[in-house]
Amino acid sequence: PTFEPIDPVRGITNISSGKMGYALARACRDAGAEVTLVSGPTALTEPVGVHTLAVRQAREMLAAVEQSLAGQDVFISVAAVADYRPAEYHEHKIKKQHEGVPTLSLLENPDILATIAARPDAPFCVGFAAESRNVLEFAEAKRQRKKLPLLVANLAQTAMGADDNEIVLLDDAGQHPMPRMEKSEVAWA
Ligand code: C5P
Numbered sequence: 001p002t003f004e005p006i007d008p009v010r011g012i013t014n015i016s017s018g019k020m021g022y023a024l025a026r027a028c029r030d031a032g033a034e035v036t037l038v039s040g041p042t043a044l045t046e047p048v049g050v051h052t053l054a055v056r057q058a059r060e061m062l063a064a065v066e067q068s069l070a071g072q073d074v075f076i077s078v079a080a081v082a083d084y085r086p087a088e089y090h091e092h093k094i095k096k097q098h099e100g101v102p103t104l105s106l107l108e109n110p111d112i113l114a115t116i117a118a119r120p121d122a123p124f125c126v127g128f129a130a131e132s133r134n135v136l137e138f139a140e141a142k143r144q145r146k147k148l149p150l151l152v153a154n155l156a157q158t159a160m161g162a163d164d165n166e167i168v169l170l171d172d173a174g175q176h177p178m179p180r181m182e183k184s185e186v187a188w189a
Contacts, residue, residue, distance in 0.1 A: 001013045001014045001015075001016040001018070001040050001041065001042075001079070001080045001081075001082070002040045002041075002055075002056065002057055002058045002061060002079065002080075002081050002082045002109075003040060003041050003056050003057065003082075004057055004058065004082050004084075004085035004086060004109075005056075005057070005086070005089055006086045006089070006090065006094070006104070007089070007090040007091075007092065007093050007094050008090075008091075008092070008093055009093055010093075010094070011086075012082055012084070012085065012086065013041070013082065014080050014082065014160075015160050015161050016079070016080035016130075016160050016161070017042060017043070017044070017160065017161045018039060018040070018042030018043075018044050018079075019044065019161075019162075019163065019183050020078050020128070020159070020165060020183050020186070020187070021037070021039065021076075021078040021079060022037070022039075022042070022044050022047060023183040023184045023186070023187035024076055024078055024187040025037040025047050025050045025052075026047050026050070026184065026187065027184065027187035027188045028074075028076075028187075029047065029049050029050050030188075031188075033074075034051075035047075035049075035050045035051065036050070036051045036052075036053065036068045036072070037050050037051065037052045037053070038052075038053045038055060038061055038064045038065050038068065038079075039052060039053070039054055039055070039079075040055060040056060040061060040079055040081075041054075041056060053068065057082075057085065057109075058081045058082055058085065058109035058110065058112065059085075059109065059110060061079065061081065061112055062110050062112045062115060065112055065116060066116075069116070069119075069121075069123070072123045073123055073124060074123050074124045074125075074126065075113075075116055075122070075123045075124070075125050075126065076126040077112060077113035077116070077125065077126065077127050077128065078126075078128045078152075079112075080130065080160070081109065081111075081112055082109055083108065083109055084106035084107065084108055084109060085106065085107055085109050086104055086105070086106060086107075087105035087106060087107045088105070111146070113125060113127050113146055113148070114145075114146045117146055117147050117148060118147070124149060124150075125146075125148050125149065125150075126148070126149075126150045126151070126152065127142065127143065127146055127148045127150070127151040127152070128151070128152045128153075128154070129142045129143075129151055129152070129153045129154070130154055130155075130156035130159055130160060131153070131154075131155065131156060132155070132156045132157055135153050135154070135155055135168070136153060136168060136170070136175060139151055139153035139168070139170055140153075140170055143170050149171060149172070150169065150170070150171050151169075151170045151171075152167050152168075152169060152170075153167060153168045153169075153170055154166065154167045154168075162183075163182060163183060164180055164181060164182050164183060164186075165180070165181070165183050165186045166178065166179070166180040166181075167186055
């Protein structure tokens with residue numbers, strides 16, 4: 001996931017564990033690739049033999065991806081990036097108000113994958129789509145909108161945080177469903 005801070009102790013994030021991304025980094029390494037893993041906050045161990053860059057916010061993730069892009073053949077955008085961030089960061093912990101409730105204003109984050117895929121020197125871009133309903137329809141719309149040769153669709157409720165995953169690959173030739181497998185096996189497939 002990414003983490004968008006509100007104040008020193010709070011922020012906006014999501015329930016992604018990072019397991020699918022780390023499994024992909026290992027699988028690509030084992031297939032002989034030189035891998036750079038740009039990772040938001042997770043509880044996972046850094047894979048051996050992979051160049052790992054730790055970031056927190058979506059904008060930091062975009063900067064790290066852009067800085068790592070030269071010479072890359074493939075970009076797999078598997079991170080669950082926050083679409084919005086708080087409009088302002090409070091340097092000190094926000095105190096509880098005793099009259100009324102605070103409001104949170106949001107700003108849109110950059111779309112990392114769409115930004116990279118739109119570059120004239122874009123590597124082969126692979127997207128992910130975690131949807132909670134209408135998975136294939138929403139995922140194919142996302143693939144078209146972000147102009148991706150390959151997108152991995154999965155159901156958010158069963159994929160996020162789990163050790164296994166059931167995916168459908170979407171490309172110009174159509175839909176390619178895979179059986180439910182451990183994320184390491186999904187990554188290899
Ligand atoms: O969040 P969403 O389901 O639209 O994500 C689809 C794809 O876009 C994923 O591959 C994700 O990594 C990427 N994405 C991104 N930057 C964002 C939001 C999503 O790169 N701000």
